[in-house]
């Protein structure tokens with residue numbers, strides 16, 4: 001590794017454009033004020049020459065492909081329904097001395113996932129002011145070393161012959177409310193590790209999941225050895241740096257909110273920082289999109305529709321059938337079955353469908369002893 005001062009003049013839409021666009025009933029608006037996400041003008045962090053040229057190639061490709069293409073058209077062509085927050089919120093109207101805001105389809109989130117993403121946009125803007133990329137870059141030198149997230153999944157899978165477990169430290173969720181009142185993240189993480197979890201997923205979203213980056217840091221510094229997934233709603237590359245500084249070994253990238261170019265660019269950032277990326281899909285279209293992206297090693301199939309909360313574990317099977325399953329095998333991608341897993345029969349069902357790992361929250365976090373809950377979930381002790 002060598003120190004290189006990077007200049008990323010032409011970067012991906014993930015870094016130089018906001019892509020704050022929104023639709024109204026019949027008209028789409030594109031926010032042409034762009035420079036909000038431009039933190040990467042001059043970066044100083046250790047990367048190899050090969051990584052540098054890879055990033056530059058990526059940047060050039062992004063620039064090229066964006067010429068003449070409106071970002072909202074790109075997004076629509078990829079079937080992404082989650083819109084970005086309108087730049088100004090509902091317009092203000094005055095009637096006499098009164099001021100009010102008009103709510104309509106275009107400036108009010110249309111489902112919970114969209115609401116989360118819009119809120120995240122505001123939250124990230126504020127956090128970035130207090131933690132600039134230059135500051136994060138400095139902090140990277142003191143960040144704890146990255147552990148091998150995918151390696152841990154693979155070795156637990158070959159040791160037990162069962163899907164390896166990513167156990168989720170989850171206090172609450174929009175669909176289920178508070179899952180555990182006496183929530184001590186470190187205690188839960190230790191109990192998960194004792195129960196045989198290969199990796200942990202730590203929710204860092206505060207507003208909707210009552211999680212935090214403090215939880216992630218506390219678990220990381222507690223001595224727990226399991227590699228940690230930062231379970232966030234990533235809309236900007238800056239968040240990946242932040243997660244790394246806070247001790248994450250892996251990060252979640254959700255295909256229903258990120259266009260392909262953002263995913264590609266973010267994968268490169270992850271690679272450069274040594275983080276694993278869990279790219280999450282929910283339907284066939286998202287799976288087909290991500291299977292076209294080079295370099296994906298880990299795909300999560302979420303059985304929960306994040307817009308409606310509907311959960312169906314048959315989704316994992318559906319997305320792994322036929323050609324898609326073949327392609328995944330050929331590419332050597334590890335698949336994680338996510339959400340709605342409660343019994344040994346559920347685990348067997350997703351394993352038969354082809355997953356090598358599972359991500360589980362509710363069914364183990366609610367139990368008074370999460371170690372016991374893991375044994376009950378798998379129908380056997382997976383720790384030894």
Ligand SMILES: O=C(O)c1ccccc1NCC(=O)[C@H](O)[C@H](O)COP(=O)(O)O
Nearest residue numbers: 173174175176306338339340360361362
């Ligand atoms: O869990 C939710 O209600 C939720 C709502 C909106 C966006 C994301 C949401 N959950 C994230 C997850 O996918 C789950 O936390 C994870 O897969 C574990 O699921 P479970 O075992 O069902 O708790």
